[in-house]
Amino acid sequence: MIALFLALLGAGGFASARPVDSLARAYAGLPDPRQPTLNSVPEAGAAYRQAVDKSWTAYRSRTGQPAATWAAKHITPAAGGTVFYPFAGPDLVTVAQLFPEADRYVLVAMQPAQPPLDPLQLSEAARRNFYRKFSSEWQKFGRLGFFRTNDLDADVRDKQARIGLTTTLMAFAVRLGYEVIEVSPISLNPETGEFEPLVNARTEAWNSVRLTLSRAGKTVRVDYVRMDLSNSYLESHESSRVWMARMTRHPVFLKAASHLPQNSGFSIIRDAIVMNAPLLVQDETGIDYRELGKIGDVALYGHFERPHPLFNPKSQQSLAAAYRVSKISGELPFSFSYQKASSQRCLQVVRRRVAATTAQAY
Structure with missing residues (x-):
């Protein structure tokens, strides 16, 4: 039987009889038609619901829907299968819109997921604080389209609002039209x-x-x-390294990755992607352009001259050169990643080059 209810989350946790989908809809500012008695509770308030609606509508019109339309034409991934998204944070929204037919999304980042909480079990003051903080998170994502690591770390430290990545993932899921059936902690079995x-x-x-x-x-x-993808961690945790390498055999998506895959301290995951990925979709913060040719032909979209000022200005010089000489870089009609201006935002799509085989009939 499908588990619809949250269990007791240990000492210091809580018990809730609310279906997880009901919780997710509350986080997302959406009514739950299956729980009419809860609809009458002024849990979040009209102001919260209006703020979330406004942020989501703005994001969908500016980025989400144009990105989904673009992906259907230029990525055209096969239906089903797994998509691997390293350095993702809780960004289910982007990967689900670029790869809408996947069966499984695997997101990796450094922050703990943390259990969801039931705002109805908080004091009124704590509940107001939770929704005030989460409203700010919605608005920030709606404006930026990505999560800043500093903000995610701050959420982990905030023991009052208690907004974890699980909360964000659940809210995004219902806004994307999914029903949340079950939520459970997982760990790697060696x-x-x-x-x-x-x-x-x-x-x-x-x-x-x-x-x-x-x-x-x-x-x-x-x-x-939750996994550290640096060489120092993967070299000392074999089961994690093996699992990571296996994930790179699926299509890989890299976005707002802080140029970490270009850092020598992340060469293990870089090399695994270059060796294994059948399809790589990335922005300029992903793998260095000089490595992409080892996978296959690179399709360039948008424009790129230099990294965002937050990063080393010498990063991706070969990518900038490729865009300068390219005569066929395709359109990228939506705001994306760190670079917002149409003159700078970019994506690269790389498909694994199939080795030529010679067949001879006798």
Whole structure:
């Protein structure tokens, strides 16, 4: 039987009889027609719902819908399968719109997922603080289209608002039209090499989380994995390194990755992607352009001259040169990643080059 209810989340946690989808809809400022008694509770208030609606509508019109339309034409991924999104934070929104037919999304970042909470079990003051803070997060994502690491770290430290990545993932899921069926903490089993659900997990065990979603009769899984992708960590954690390498055999998406894949301290994941990925979609913060040719032919979209001022101005000089000489760089009609101006935002799509084979008939 599908588990629809949150369990007791250990000492210091809470018990809630609310369906997880009801919680997700509350986070997203959406009514829950299956829980009419809860609709009468002024849980978030009209101001919160209006602020979230406004931010989501602005994001969808400026970025989300144009990106989905563009992806259907230029990425055209096969239906089903897994998409691997390293350095993702809780950005389910972007990867789900660029790869809408995937069966599984695997997102990796450094922050703990943390368990969801039921705002109805908070004091009135704490509940107001939760929604005030989360409203700010909605507005920031609606404006930027990505999550800043400093903000995610600050959310982890904030023990009053208690907004974790699980909360954000659940809210995004229902805004994308999914029903949230189940939410559970997961951990890597060294024996099987897979992330598996934890039973009766305490609050502090919610480092990684799995969301089971449903839309139009299709079940989709979202795994958020807390993992350090640096060489120093992967070299000393073999099971994590092996799992990561296996994930790179799926289509890979890189966005707002702070140019980390170009850093020598992240060469293990870079090399795994270059060696294994059948498809790579990235912005300028992903893998250095000089490495992309080892995968296959690179399709350039948008324009690129230099990195965002936050980063090393010498990064991706070969990519800038490729854009200067390219006569066929395609359109990128939506705001994306760190670069917002149409003269700077860019994406690259690289498909694995199939080795030529010679067949001889006898």
